[in-house]
Amino acid sequence: MQIGHFNRLRIIRFTDHGAILDADGKDILMPKKYVTDDMHAGDEVNAFVYLDQSGRLVATQETPLAEVGQFAFLEVAWTNRFGAFMNWGLMKDLFVPFSEQGKRFVQGRSYWVYIYIDEKTGRIVGTSKIDRYISDDHPTFAPGQEVDAFVWKQTDLGYKVIVESTFEGLIYRNETFSAIHIGDKLKAIVKQVRDDGKIDLALQHSGKRLIDGFANTLMRELYNADGFLPYGDHTPADEIADRFHVSKKTFKKTIGALYRQRAIEITDDGICFAKQRED
Template identity: 30%
Template sequence: MELGKVQKLKVESKKDRKIILTDNENNRVNLAIGEGENLKVGDEVEAFVYNIHDEFEATLKKPFAQVGDLKKLKVVDKAKIGYFVDNGIGKDIFLPFKESYGRLTVGGEYLLYLYHDKSNRLALTMNIKDKLKVNENYKVNDIVKGTIYSIGRPGAFVAIENKYDGMIPAEEIKGIYRIGDEVEARVQRILQSGFITLTLREKAYKQIDADADLILELLEENDGVLELGDKSNPEIIKDLTGLSKKAYKRAVGHLYKNRLINIYDTKIELKHGRK
């Protein structure tokens, strides 16, 4: 009998509200009370086997995840040593603090992997990096969707389509994304290992209008002047605009070409009538 799996079992006995199921090796398990009232002895059913205290129990309800599955599941409660997560069967699965990243929100959904712990109990983990594949499906400039499963110094790690591993560099996420968020991004690079680097930015010729609009908004918020020039430190430009120096200069050039701004050595300024 496989813990954490949907499997075919037979009704061995039925007395009052107690139904016992058995597998081909004569392993027995109780069916959850209140389920299978119309079943008869000898009927074959598909049941999910889970832990109830120190015993196994079965349910006819379909779980959201089985052992070995990587699924986005909802946190429904918090305890002293971890979280409880809804798996669709009426009995929540435990996610220990040591298997979680950051502070999770009750009601939030996170990408989780279902497994057996050392005590042969069902448990969940957010440590899924080794469960993800390297690229075998995408090429540079493909647009993909994924779920952020971890955030660290290099950036936000993303499970692309919840199957492949990728990362958005830290300078692009700007502190506005959290673990569990879904993102749409462009494949920027594919390393020899198959690891994918993602970017939230469009290709340069598509991105330039959006960047130029951002600069205009910043100018309007700062009385028509930005104290940024051609020789400004790239980090200062990044802090003030969120853009790389290259992207900033490209956007400024676009605005200047369209006669919307004046450019000086140490600043840019909206043309009269734009303030």
């Protein structure tokens, strides 16, 4: 049985308070609100185990926003003189002591935390000191590989992210063409793994793959705009980024490729679907 995780536990008996589960020889209460009519003694249930307000082991069928050993972007439900209490999807809020807060948490705001078991108390707690839980192992991702990335914090260079809930990565500010916010969960593309183990990421594929993908997007946009879009060489780069979330360089390469394929025509005012042309 693992505290802070889902476990397969056997029902021993039922009481007025709920079901008693066997956890490695220990009796754990699953409160009555989680007991259903189709549960019987001897059945196994999948339950999340944690400590209640009195420090007793308790099982629940609620699903937390994260488990022990994971990162989560959580909202502060309330604070007191000991620390902050985060809403993580369970009846009992997750405690983050002041000593584990980089900056003092504010009620109603959300912060990245890592969830772990405090060795002194045995309780599940959180910390905002994310750096010490980022893996020191050297990543083995290949360039072009798609990964999950959580936006962790903003820097002068761009956005630090947590890659696959394990490694540190960076998305450069000058390579983002849509709004990014702390707490966002993104699909990102590995550009390279640096010698120091940090990962450079992009939000789009590069080269021909990017152009091919954007070409399909642009043709759909043309269709939805009745065959004409007022964008071209004359359009400022920031307008293209705001409208299509790509760089002007990618936009120009794509419309050039579509023109050579005779899919579009380029006019002084923009681009439109091509008319049938004779060779």
